[in-house]
Amino acid sequence: MSTFLYGVAGILLGGLVTLRVAAYYSRQGSEELRTAANKLRQETEDIRHYINALISYLEAAGAIRVVRDENGRPIKTQIIRVSGVIEGKSGAVATPTVRQGDPPADQGEETPQP
Numbered sequence: 001m002s003t004f005l006y007g008v009a010g011i012l013l014g015g016l017v018t019l020r021v022a023a024y025y026s027r028q029g030s031e032e033l034r035t036a037a038n039k040l041r042q043e044t045e046d047i048r049h050y051i052n053a054l055i056s057y058l059e060a061a062g063a064i065r066v067v068r069d070e071n072g073r074p075i076k077t078q079i080i081r082v083s084g085v086i087e088g089k090s091g092a093v094a095t096p097t098v099r100q101g102d103p104p105a106d107q108g109e110e111t112p113q114p
Helices: 003-060
Strands: 064-068 074-079
Touching: 003 064, 003 074
Parallel strands: none
Antiparallel strands: 064 074
16 A cells, blocks of 8 residues: 555544544533533522522511512512611720719819819
């Protein structure tokens, strides 16, 4: 056989091997992608249930107003009432002292400080 035919046969064989390897990894990657997409779909559905429950609780508590579609799914929410608590702590310490002759605080007189 001539060198040309050996070259063509080598190219064809290399192409076939490349196609087989590419097809194998393509199928494997597609399967992994399908599995990941299914997991994400399930997690999204779980989160949707939690969000719908939270919306229902807030609506029942009167904290939000909800507009729903014909299937009962929330379309738009509006906050009605917001409340919160602010707490703080200080490391400041004071020691009051009362000197003899100072008037009581409720009399409104100020004494000059020495």
